Amino acid sequence: MRGVLLSGGTGSRLRPITHTGPKQLVPVANKPVIEYAIEDLKAAGVTEIGVVLGHKGREEIQELLGDGSKYGVDITYIVQGNPLGLAHAVGCAREFVDDSDFVVYLGDNMLRHGVSDLIESFQSDEYGAGIALQEVSNPEAFGVADVDDQGTVKRLVEKPDDPPSNLALIGMYVFSPAVFDVIEDLEPSWRGELEITDAIQSLLENGYEIDSHVVTGWWKDTGKPEDILEANRLVLEDAERSLRGTVEDGAEIRGKVQLAKSATIESGAVVRGPVSIADDVTIEDGSYVGPYTSIGENTRIAGPHIENTVIVGESEVTTNGRIIDSLIGRAAQVESAEGMLPEGRRMVVGENSQLHL
Amino acid sequence: MRIITHSCPECGTVVAANELEDNRVMKCPREGCQEVLRFDDLTEEEQEFFLDNRDQYQI
Ligand SMILES: [Zn+2]
Numbered sequence: 001m002r003g004v005l006l007s008g009g010t011g012s013r014l015r016p017i018t019h020t021g022p023k024q025l026v027p028v029a030n031k032p033v034i035e036y037a038i039e040d041l042k043a044a045g046v047t048e049i050g051v052v053l054g055h056k057g058r059e060e061i062q063e064l065l066g067d068g069s070k071y072g073v074d075i076t077y078i079v080q081g082n083p084l085g086l087a088h089a090v091g092c093a094r095e096f097v098d099d100s101d102f103v104v105y106l107g108d109n110m111l112r113h114g115v116s117d118l119i120e121s122f123q124s125d126e127y128g129a130g131i132a133l134q135e136v137s138n139p140e141a142f143g144v145a146d147v148d149d150q151g152t153v154k155r156l157v158e159k160p161d162d163p164p165s166n167l168a169l170i171g172m173y174v175f176s177p178a179v180f181d182v183i184e185d186l187e188p189s190w191r192g193e194l195e196i197t198d199a200i201q202s203l204l205e206n207g208y209e210i211d212s213h214v215v216t217g218w219w220k221d222t223g224k225p226e227d228i229l230e231a232n233r234l235v236l237e238d239a240e241r242s243l244r245g246t247v248e249d250g251a252e253i254r255g256k257v258q259l260a261k262s263a264t265i266e267s268g269a270v271v272r273g274p275v276s277i278a279d280d281v282t283i284e285d286g287s288y289v290g291p292y293t294s295i296g297e298n299t300r301i302a303g304p305h306i307e308n309t310v311i312v313g314e315s316e317v318t319t320n321g322r323i324i325d326s327l328i329g330r331a332a333q334v335e336s337a338e339g340m341l342p343e344g345r346r347m348v349v350g351e352n353s354q355l356h357l
Numbered sequence: 358m359r360i361i362t363h364s365c366p367e368c369g370t371v372v373a374a375n376e377l378e379d380n381r382v383m384k385c386p387r388e389g390c391q392e393v394l395r396f397d398d399l400t401e402e403e404q405e406f407f408l409d410n411r412d413q414y415q416i
Contacts, residue, residue, distance in 0.1 A: 050371070053386070062388045076369050078362075079386050081376035082414065091360035092373050184359055188413065194358055 001119060001174075002100050003046040004093045005037055007061055007107035008054025008080055013224045015352035017312070017329045022057025024107040025064060026228055027312060029235040030260075030278045030294050032064060033222050034107045038071050040114035046103060047073045050096040052080050052089045085193025090175070091183040104173040104196075110231050112217030112238075115172055121151070121213040122174040128208025129200055130174035133167040134215045142168035143197050145212055153210035156201050167212070169197065170219050178208060225327045225354070232310050233292040236274035245277070255291070269301075278313065286320065296330075304334070358413055361403045367392035374399060374407045375414040 011018030017026055024034035041049055049068060053061060058079070068075030080092050090104060101122070103115055115132075122130030131153065133145055139160070146154040146164035157164065173196065182202045189195045204210055220231040241256045245263035253265060255273030263277045268285030271277075276294040283289055284302040293306050296313025303320040312330045317323070319336040328334065329350075337346055345357060361374035370387040377383070377396040385392040396404065407414065 058386060059388060076371065077387055078371040079373060079376050081373045081379065084358075084375075084414065088358070088360060091358075092362050092371060094360065095362055095364055095371055186358055188358065 001046055002097050002102040003041040003049040004090060004102055004104045005049055005051045005107050006089050007034060007051050008083055008089060010056055016350040021060050025060055027296055028231045029276045030296060036110050037105050037107055038073060041105060042071060042073050043114050044116040044119050049073050050076045050078045050093045052078045052092060054080055054083050086196040087183050087186060087194035087199045094180050099177050101176050106171040108222050109171055110220045110222060118172055118213045119174055122211045126209055127211040128176050128178045128203040130211040132170050132172035132215050133212050134170050134219050135166050136168045139163035139166045139168055144168055147212050151212045153212050156197055158197060228310055228327055229308060229325060232294055236276060236292055239274055361407055363398050365390060365392050365394060378407060
C-alpha cells in the first residue's frame with residue numbers, strides 16, 4: 001500500500017497566515033499539520049509516500065519533509081501545478097503508485113485515530129475503493145454516503161436536500177488502481193475541477209464495490225483559523241505533561257504542560273495546561289498562559305493573559321491585556337499602548353486580517 | 358480527462374504536463390536536483406494530445 005498526500009491549495013481561508021506559506025505548515029500544538037499526516041501514514045505501515053504539490057509552498061514543504069528519512073518514510077514529490085481538482089491530483093500519482101493500492105490523505109486534515117482502520121477495512125480483491133465517513137448533524141452540507149449493513153456504499157450524493165444517512169465523506173480514501181481508468185474518463189465539474197466524488201461514483205457505476213469505514217474519533221479540516229484553534233485544542237487534550245525546559249522557583253505550573261528543552265518559565269509566571277511551549281520561548285513574570293495555548297519557537301511572553309491561542313513563533317507579546325481565541329502569525333509583535341497619547345489602539349495589520357477589538 | 362506526467366530521470370519527481378508546458382524548459386522542481394526537464398521530454402503523441410486539448414488543463 002502506498003500513500004498519496006495531497007498538499008496543494010491556496011489556503012485562502014487562512015489568510016493572512018498563509019500569505020507567507022502553505023496551509024499545510026501551520027502549526028498545531030507546535031507541529032506543522034502535514035507532519036501529523038506523515039506520522040499517521042507511517043503508523044498505518046505506509047512508508048512510500050507521494051506528496052502532491054500545487055503552486056503554493058513547494059519549496060517550504062520540500063524543505064520541511066525532505067526525502068522523508070527523518071520520519072522513516074520515503075517521499076516522492078509529484079508536481080500537479082494547476083489546481084485541476086483532487087481527482088486530477090490523484091491522477092498525477094499514477095506512475096508513482098505503479099499498480100498498487102493506495103491511500104489518499106488530505107494534507108490539511110487531521111484524524112485522531114489515523115488511517116489504519118480505513119486501510120484494514122479495505123481489501124483490494126473485493127473493492128474498487130474505500131471511503132472514510134463520519135456521522136454529522138448537518139449532512140445536507142456534505143457529500144453523503146448511502147451504505148448497507150455491511151458498510152458497502154450504495155450511492156453518493158452531494159449536499160442532498162433529503163440526506164439518505166448522516167454519514168459524511170471526510171476526505172480520506174483508499175483506491176485500487178482501477179480508479180485511474182475512471183479518472184481518465186471523467187469530465188471537469190461545473191467549477192472546472194476533476195472531482196474525487198465523481199471518480200468514486202463512476203467506480204460504483206462500473207460495477208466496483210466501495211467499502212466504507214465510519215471514523216469515531218475526531219476529524220478536523222484545518223482550513224480556517226477557528227479550525228486551527230479547535231485542532232490545537234483536540235491535540236493538546238491528548239498530550240502528556242513533559243517539562244524538559246527550565247521552571248524557575250516561584251513559577252506556577254498546573255496540568256498538562258509541554259515545555260521544550262530550551263524554554264523557560266520565569267518566577268511569577270503562571271501556566272495552566274494543556275499548553276505547549278516550544279524551544280527558546282520565555283514566559284516572564286506577570287504572564288498567564290492558560291489552557292489550549294501553543295506558543296511557537298523563539299517567542300517572548302511578558303505580561304499578557306493568554307488562553308486558547310496559537311502563536312506561530314518568533315513573536316513578542318508584551319501587552320498586559322487579555323488575548324483569547326487568537327491565531328498570531330510568525331514574527332507578529334503585540335505590544336502595550338499604555339501610557340501612549342492620544343489614547344487608542346495602534347495597529348499595522350496585514351491584508352485579510354481579522355480583529356475583534 | 359487524460360493526465361499526462363513525466364518523471365525526472367535523476368530523482369523520480371513527477372511533473373504534470375501542464376507544468377512542463379508552462380515552462381517549456383525548467384529545472385527539476387525537486388530541491389537540490391539539477392536535472393533540466395523539457396516539454397519535449399514527453400512523447401510526440403503526448404505533446405500533440407496535450408496541445409490539442411490545452412484548454413482543459415488550464416483553470
Ligand atoms: Zn529531479
